[in-house]
Amino acid sequence: MNFVITLEKERIDSLEELGKKMYLHEDASEKLLTSPKFLKFLKEYDIDKYNKLIEVNHKAREHEEFVFLAQYIFSPVMNIRHHGYQFNSLKELGDKIISFGPEIDVYLKDFLKYKLLSQYMVLMGFDKREVLTYKKVLELEKLFQENENKAYFLLGFVLSNCGIITYWNKSYSDVDLFFKEMVIDNNVVSYSSLLEKNQYVISWLTYLGYQEKIDYYQSIINSIQTLEENYERRTKVSKMEK
Amino acid sequence: MRNLEKGLLLAELIDPSLTSKEQIENLVDWIRKQDAYLQLVKSMMEIKKSSSFLATILYEEFSLINLDQVQSIEEGLIAYSKILYLCQIAIPNFYVNPLLVLNEKERKIPLGQILIKFNEKYITLDELSLDNSFSFNEKYDFINNKVNDWEDEVYTRIIEPIKELNKKNNRNLPKIKVLPFSYLLTGLIYFVEIVLMIFLYFFGSNKIKELLFHFNFSSYLEVNYFLIIFLSFSALSLLFLLFNITIRFIKYNKYRKARKIIINNEGNISKTVNKAGDKLTAYLIKNIEKHELLKKKVFSFSSCYYIFDYVTYLFYVNYKCKKIKDNTMKIIHKILFIITETFFVMFIFLLIFRMI
Incomplete structure (x- = not known):
């Protein structure tokens, strides 16, 4: 691989290694994966991964999701990794x-x-x-x-x-x-x-x-909260009218 | 509510023995200090003065809340929720019945400010009128039902008692005239006697005039004495008659009015109630259709309130039935009449005897 990848000053030697370390530097990873230089390199180096990356980029609603899914493009067989955690x-x-x-x-x-x-x-x-x-x-x-x-x-x-x-x-x-x-x-x-x-x-x-007890507990609490809100609202209205 | 009670409630639901007596008392003390509770107690003092069904129901609901008997956090919070619920509806705007308003304060409520439960929410009639999210037909049905409920209440509080009064009217609610026939007759008799005296004075023979009107107390002329006594008792009887008639007028005026309006008049009263209901419905529908505010005050439609007053009065009279029975004034009147006429007869008899 003749493209030099660094993540937070750490040198990455392969795409697989990139996938394994992205969870440690999510912001930097996102910047890298969306940079034109990297995308150009990836397109030439591995069109399959490039296509998958573009697809994930379009699908993902937030950058956390994008980075999470992208790491499995580069390292498909991996445990759960996200934001410094691995399980x-x-x-x-x-x-x-x-x-x-x-x-x-x-x-x-x-x-x-x-x-x-x-x-x-x-x-x-x-x-x-x-x-x-x-x-x-x-x-x-x-x-x-x-x-x-x-x-x-x-x-x-x-x-x-x-x-x-x-x-x-x-x-x-x-x-x-x-x-x-x-x-x-x-x-x-x-x-x-x-x-x-x-x-x-x-x-x-x-x-x-204990769902039944929780439901009963919730019904009492919700009922009182609603009644209190109604009471507060009515008190405000009648004070304004006076 | 405080977070503390949320935590305690959950613990108590899992194991009732987990909450202590102190924690429960603490909750009850807190509830008693809440604005909602204090306001509700104040509202209940006002509710007692109201005549409407809803007011009675609300007061009964309030009476069932007994904070002294709260034994758990759950019971305390349920009581608190009832207090909050009652607080929002224990106001005259909710429990007033526009067709039967006795309370002076309630009579001034604008119709638009009456609180109703529509579609599971408490809103005012003005809000219902201005709301565009419901069809006119839905509002129309609701208004008809509501006015029917108000009419039903009037029927229960007025028509049903009237039916009961009509069953008892002969025995306990007799007809009372301010001027009974016997009084009229005695008055007529006195009048005739006075006219006779005047006639004798102006047109009587000299002998009669001398016998009747020359008072010489040095000689004993029994006719004079009987004449004086007769005239005195006549005057007394007349005064007493007039006094009695005045007293009867004052005393029995309300009774007579009430009896006239209530007894054997059920049909007309029902019509009055229906008419009032129709008038109210028409006003509400007209304004709601145009999405206008309902500015008229409640008293404009409360045409039956005075009937309620008379019904209650007659029920009281019926209960205290002896008070309406003929009284001792009539007996005194009879005695006076008898004495007066006795002296008159004796006077006439003596006069004729003297003339002969």
Whole structure:
């Protein structure tokens, strides 16, 4: 290969190596892959990869998606890699999501946001080998449009395939024990303030099969919130009229 | 609501024993301090003064909320949601019935500001009129149904009690005349007697005049005495008669009016109610079709409110039926009449005897 590729001052010796290292320097990778010089080189060097790259460029809605998919053009057989993370299995990805809980990693969110995970599964043939998981991922991508955080944490539980929640660096498998600790004076305010916001606990309970209780809980909360909004609005209107 | 209760609610739904009594009391205290709760309590004081069905229902709903008996976060939040819900509708604009408004405050509400539930939302009649997202037919059907509901309420509160009153009217709600026949007759008799006295004074023979009108108390002329007594009692009876008639007029005026309007008049009252309903429907439909505001005040259509007043009054009278029965004034009148006429007869008898 007589074209010199550098990514963030690191010399790349082959296209395959480029594919393997793109996840470490996504911005630089995007610049490179869209540069006329590189595209000219690629067209002459490997027309097949060039065509695939153009196709991905047209298809991808955001640059994160473009870079993610492009890396598999240059290195087709590769584990999951994105924004500095690499995972050898879907379970590893799931475990990572849960390990951060209740915090959310915005880059891990990309797997649902830009549908990177479902596209990876199709590329690697997981859509045919792990049909149920693939269907679940598609469902979660849909759910992400309505409730990002719930979909994100549910993905973690589904992929990790274990009903253990990690909260403030402590792991809980027993639901009662978890809540017993959360309602004590030291924890209750922080736990309550995060509950609706990040949906972590709700996702966990949903995964464990407490959907009916979650639905009932949600109906009470939503009803009160709507009524409060109506009350605030009416109070404002009547103050203005006075 | 606070995030704290969200966290506690979820924990409690998983395991009811996880929330403490203190946390529940804390929630109840918080609810009692909320503007919505304070406003609702104030609204309920006003609602008690209203005559409408909806007002009664709202008050009953409020009575069912008992914060002292809240035993869990779930119960507390459900009570709180009920408070918020009632708060938005426990206002005169929602519970007023334009066909039957007794409350002075409610009578001034513009029709357009009446709150209704349309398509699962609470909006005013003005908003319904101005809304272009619904067809006229949908609005027309809704208005017809709503006015029918208001009419039904009037029927229940007025027509049904009238039917009941009509069943009892003979026994407990007798007809009372301000000027009964007996009073008229006694008045006539007194009048004739006074005319007779005047006739005797002007046209009587000298002997009669001397017997009747020359008062000489040094000699005992019984005719004079009986004449004086008769005249005194006549005057007293007449005054008493006039006084009694005046009292009867004042005392029984409302009763007579109420009885005249209510008893055996069910058909006319039903027509009045229907007419009022039709008038209201016509006004609403006309303005809604043109997407105009409904500026007329509620009292323009409340033609039945005075009937309600009379119905309530007659029910009270029916309950206290003894109060309408003939009273002691009539007995006193009879006694006075008898005494007066006795002295008159004695006077005439003595006069004739003296003349002979």
